Amino acid sequence: MSPCRQCNFMCPRDPCNFAPDITNIRRPPFKDAGWSSCSLPCKLLRRPLQMIRPAFADWGSLLPSAEQLNSTTVCPSVSVPLDESQRVLLPLATPSVSEGCNSLDTQGPSQAKPPVVAECLTSSGPISAAAMLLGWDAAPVGPRRLAAAKTPLINLDVSNSAQLQALLNFDRTAIVDWWHVHLFLKSCSRARGSAPACRDADNLFGCQSLSDSAAAQVLHDNQLCQAVTSILFRAYESKALVSLVGPARSWCWSVLAKCVKTRVPSAFVDWYFNLADQELDTCMYGSPFVTSLLVKASAHAFHGLSLSCDKSHSHRAWTPPHSTVNHFCDMSLPSQLCQAFCAKATQACLTPKAHKPAELRCRRLRAQVRSAAANQPHYLPSLIPEFKLKLPLAQVPATADFKLLSRTPGSDTGELDEPESATKRFKAAAKGDGSRGSSDRDAVALDMAGVYHTMEEHLELACALSCPADTSERVPDQLRKNIFAVLTEGPVSISKKRMLALQSLNDQLAQLESTEKELRQKMHPDVDSVTKGKALSLFRQLLEETKFPDLSVLDLLEGGVPLVGQEVESPLFSKRPKPKEIEPEQLSAQAALRRQALQRMKGLTSEQDYAAMKAETAEEVAAGFLTGPYRSEREVSDLLQTDDWSLSPRFLLRQGEDSKIRIIDDFKMSAVNRAFGSSSFLELQDTDYAVGLLRFPSRVLQDRSKVRVPLSDGTTLEGDWSREMLSCPALLGKTLDLSKAYRQDYTIYEFKPAASLLDKVLMRLLDLLGWTYAKAGRKFVAFDAKVVSLGVSLGLGELWSGVLTVENKPGRLEKISHMLRAIASGKDVSRSEVASLHGLLNFAGGLILGFELKPTARMLSRALSGPFLGNTPELKQACASALDVIAQCRPKRCPASISPPIILYTDGAYEKGIGTWGAVLIDELSGARWAFGGTVDSSLVAHWKREAGEQVICQVEAFALAIVLYGIRGSVKGRSILAFIDNDPCRYGFIKRYSPSTSLLRVISLVALLEGSLEALLWFERVPSKSNPADLPSRAEIAEACARFKLENKGDIALTSTMKDFLWARDYEPVLARAILESARLEADWTEEVLQ
Structure with a gap:
């Protein structure tokens, strides 16, 4: 008996007429776990498949649709989600080829991130289930698990402020592309029959004289609407897709609209009311019963959902989908409607111009990369959230400090004394006592507050932090495993493995000689010329053996790299979509006109640069990377057999201390870059x-x-x-x-x-x-x-x-010093020289070599940003400052151990013309717990007022950090410091190492000098004033601070005459700066030697 050509099974007849009676099938034929099964090409007749369909549907099996059965195209693969218990049953995949001498694990999984949908207030997760079939990552969030859920739920009750915050914190790490919310709220149903109404037009937030259970339900649903408002605000901030669905004639839409109106800014309110409203009947999406739903969603994405019943079919009465459900909810949504939602969201995500969460994700990725190098962006999220929690004002504890986040006009709230519980307060407002009207009751339910951490709580959280610039966390596991192999097996053993692998490669190269020859015969001549001498077949085999995640690099090597079109997404990198600005066809149509415009432009290259560029180009021609030279456009057009080609000018850059020549093909000038869309985000x-x-x-x-x-x-x-x-x-x-x-x-x-x-x-x-x-x-x-x-x-x-x-490579600082001296002495300088110096300073700085050169780099950047004014007094001062810093530069010694950071809170106060400051320091390494406090010199305050006006609070706040850093100079050498500041303009100035205010810039420069001389790393964090422990010593309450936080009172820190003169000076004084640097360095070195 041989396999049947018709059905591929063993049949007595060939071809068979396989059409048994299968209408009475009651259970799957392969249900027994003891049987093994496999997949074979399906060649069954369509009629039996159509007959099997009802039985297989009852078993929960996936079968092709009628359209798929009639189609001749191959369907795409579908990813089936498995939970952990199912995954462990799968057989382990064994590599089919050897991985050479490397016995360690292969590279990790793809870093490419699929889009994310958060489905909120769900009972069964129907949207998530449909989205995952289209390749989405889904987070179905609901208050309870039901056996009938279509996908496992994340149990979060967003009416609880802490659980809502957990959901919003999830969005900080995995940016949500699409927020979907189900608004099937039981207390918002319209009254029917004899059932008492929970709400009406005059009492949106609850009618009077409700039973205890009804009042509790109304309060819970009001809190859900507040939570949905917070979710919508997050979607508004991240420009994510939004869709809300609920009964068309439910009070939930009015309650939600009222909640939204209480939020600021007004742009958020306008954004919400610009969401498109669509009404639909569920029967038009395959439901056996009819229910009218309202969809409020992003207009550009979810259009075309509105379908009214066409009266062409009959309706059944609605039946509860589960024994615990007695009202319409998302469990009753038809699957066709969920699929329609997901299809439109998927299409919107493929349109980067209309969908923006990727921009926010890119911004945060960039911030994380920069923070690992201690380059602190001011928009990076705080290490400690501003608020401990957000909740309705009625629920704020009586003793808690809070900030009113949203307030209804006319509400009389904001005091700290709220003695009654939230439920009692709501019921009292709902029943009315003659003193409150309907608007007042609404205000009680709508006012939201953010509760601050107490000073003790914030201090405890800060002490558990590590410095974001600890770059060792970025070492991938593959390198860690290689380190382990070398240390345990030994260098000689590893060397033997390398030699065996090299011998194997020699043999493989000979075996692949004919394959390489065949490959090159099929290649384009230009690609063959550029890759001449490259063993592409061997390279392919190496990548396949090591399971390299992105084999499309081989296609680029063998077929050439496209300069226009859309980049093929790589699993190696995170995503940063940059869409094409013009289509390649537009570029071709404009090519001749652009060539004419480029050739009319006047060249700015010097004869020396032109000669160097010509020599470099000749070398590239000789190497086969370029062809030419061509003397006219006609020669190029004849070669390419088209007039639609782009002309990209070349220019030369001299980089580094030895003026290394770099040739750049300017695809920006020719607009080639504009016709290329990319998606990869590279972390170098x-x-x-x-x-x-x-x-x-x-x-x-x-x-x-x-x-x-x-x-x-x-x-x-x-x-x-x-x-x-x-x-x-x-x-x-x-x-x-x-x-x-x-x-x-x-x-x-x-x-x-x-x-x-x-x-x-x-x-x-x-x-x-x-x-x-x-x-x-x-x-x-x-x-x-x-x-x-x-x-x-x-x-x-x-x-x-x-x-x-670690130190700068030989020659770099010498060249920088030579350029700085020329500017500091008053010599004329060109824009290109300033640009070159700016680049060198940026390369010479950073986490390892310090940020003390950053103020000078900022000043050079400002000089380049507008009309170039030559060598200005500000430029001379900045260069003089940098010379002092470079004079003190010495190799930096980086310890292997990463110590916990020093936690430093500072604060300043300015009242009635008197400036006071305070600080709290915690060092887990040495056990130090110190408090400082003092008064700013009155003459210095008067000087600041003459320069900056009456408001000098920023200068006082900055002075607090400067004086404390000087006071603890013997204890912080080589340490990381997390500095918490409650004044944002001051904190931004420290992050940028620059301020337009001369007096504030002088304090910032002093901190930069101390940071460099002490080889310390400062990271600046925000702390609210209500959570700042340094607020007490800054207001002369240092004894209370010591008692509350178990601190030792270190008192005031004297301002030296040299530091006072430096801060007082109108211009930068190099002599004073050098004296401060040398004394701080000397004392820090002496203290380190004594402690050792």
Whole structure:
């Protein structure tokens, strides 16, 4: 018996007439768990499939629709969500090919993020279930779990302020693209029959004389409407998609509208009332009964949902979908309607111009990348939320400090004394006592407040924080596992594996010779010329063996890189959509006109730059990267056989201290860039990442009993030290220069016994692949204990002792100083020279080398932002400041251990012409718990008033941080400090290291000088005044602060005459700055030596 050609089963007849009587099937034929099954190509006749459909539908199986059965196209695969209990039953996939000598895990999962839908106030999650079938990530949120739920729910009751905040906090980490809300609120139903009404037009927030249970239900639903308002406000902020669905004639729409009107700003209210209203009947979406629903949703996305009953069918009476449900809810929504919602949301997400959450996600991704390098964006979310919780004013505890977030006109609220519970207060307002009208009762229900943390609570939360700039957290697990392998197996064992792998690659290269030849015969001649010498087939095999997540890079290598169109999304990167501004067809149509306009532009290149650019271009022609030269447009048109080609001018940049030449093809000028849409967000591994990477193994090396390598998920790899590693061999580094890579410098680290062999293995590997790299000259360096990488010199000699040394690479500071002296002395300067200096200063700064040069970089940036005025007095002062900082620069010693940050609260007060300041310091490492407080020198306050006017509170707040930092200079060398400030203009000035106010800028400059001399890292956080422990000592209540927070009173800190003169000076005084720097550095060094 052979497989039937018709149905692919073993049949006695071929072809068969397979049409048994299956109408009486009662259970699945393969229900027994003891049977195994497999999928075969389906070749059954359509008629039996149509007969099987009702039975299979009863079993919950997925079957193709009639349209799919009649189609000749292949259906796309559908991702089926599995819970953990189902996932463990699946067989483990075993790799079909060897992974070479690397026995560690392959790279992690894709970083690409699917869109996210949050379905709120749901009972069964029908929208989430439909969305997941289309590739969405879903968060169905509801107050309870039901057995009939279509997808597992996240049990959150958003009427509870803490649980609502948890949902909104979820949106801070996983930006929600679409918020869907079900508004099936029981107390908002219109009165029918003899049932008493809970609401009416005059009593939207509850009628009088309600029973206790009805009043509680009304209060709960009112709180839900407030919660929905907060959710809508979050959607308004993030520009997410929004859809709300509920009964068309329910009071919930009026209650929600009233809640929205209490929120500010008015733009949010306008946004809500601009959402499109659509009414539909459920029967038109396949429901057997008819219910009229109202949909309020984003107009650009959810249009075309309105369908009224066409009277072409009969209706059944509505029946409860579950024994615990006695009113219409989302469980009764027809599946076709849910699918329609999801289809329209999916289409909207494919239109970046109409859908904006990706922009917010990109902004936050960028902020996270910058914060890891201690480059603090002012819009980064606070480490500690402003409010502990948000809740109706009636529920605010009597002793709590709060801020009124929304207020109904005419409401008489805001006092702190609210003795009654929320339920009692609502019922009293609902019943009325003659003193309150309907609007007053509405106000009671609508007023929302944010409750501040107490000072003790905020202090406790702050002490649990780590510094956001701890870059060691960015070391991926793959590198951590490699470190573990080297330390436990030893360099010699790893070297043997490398040699075996290299031998295997040599054999594979010979085996793939014919495959490579066939591949190149099919390639475009230009692509073949550019990739000449590259072993593309071997490269493909290596990527497939290691399960590289994005094999589309091979398509680019073999087919060429498109310059226009839409980038193919890569699973390697997070997403940052940048849509095309023009279509490629438009670019082609405009090509001839744009060429004429570009050729009429006057060239600004000097003869020297032109000669260098011509020489570099000739080298690229010789290498096969370019063809030419061509003398006319006609030659190019004849070559390309079209007149629709774009002309992109080239220009030259000289980078770095040695004026390295970079040739840039300006695709912006030719508008080619405008015809390309991208989606990837790249996080480059910068200097701060390199330092964090080296600090990580240095910490591991400090434990000589066992090799313990923590992974990012909290688990720890543990093993015995290799015998070779017990002798503490030196770690060496080498920077490999790839000649034609976007990022040329790749730094490799290896322990001394294996370094020399690794050098040879790497060069042989690159030779096999055909990659060009520096093999001689200045760019070719050997492994050494000091390696130059990304513009800094990394000293590895003390890594076993737990210290990494970092400094600017040789020559950089000398060149910067030479340029600064010319400007500081008053010589003329050009815009290009200022731009070059600005770039060098940015490269010379950062987390590892300090931010003390940032004020000068800010001033240079301002000089470049408008009409260039040449060498101004402000520019001279900024350059003089930078010279003082550079004079004090010395290698920075980064300890392997990451200490907990110092927690510092500062505050200033200015009343009746007197400035006072206070501070609270907590250091978990040393156990210090100190309080400071004092009065600002009256002559200094008078000086600030003459310069800035009567309001000098920002200067007083900034002075508090400056004087405390100077006072604790002996205790903070090399430490991270989380500085909490309750004055936002002051905090923004410190983050930017700049202020337009001269007097405030002088205080900021003083803090920058101290930060640099003490090799400290300052991170500035916001704290509300009501939560700021430093508020007490700033108001001469230091004794109370010491008692409440268990602090030691350190009293006032004297302002030295040198610091006073520096702050008093109208212009920057280099002599005074140098004196402050030297004295602070000397005392910090002396204290460090004594403590050691």
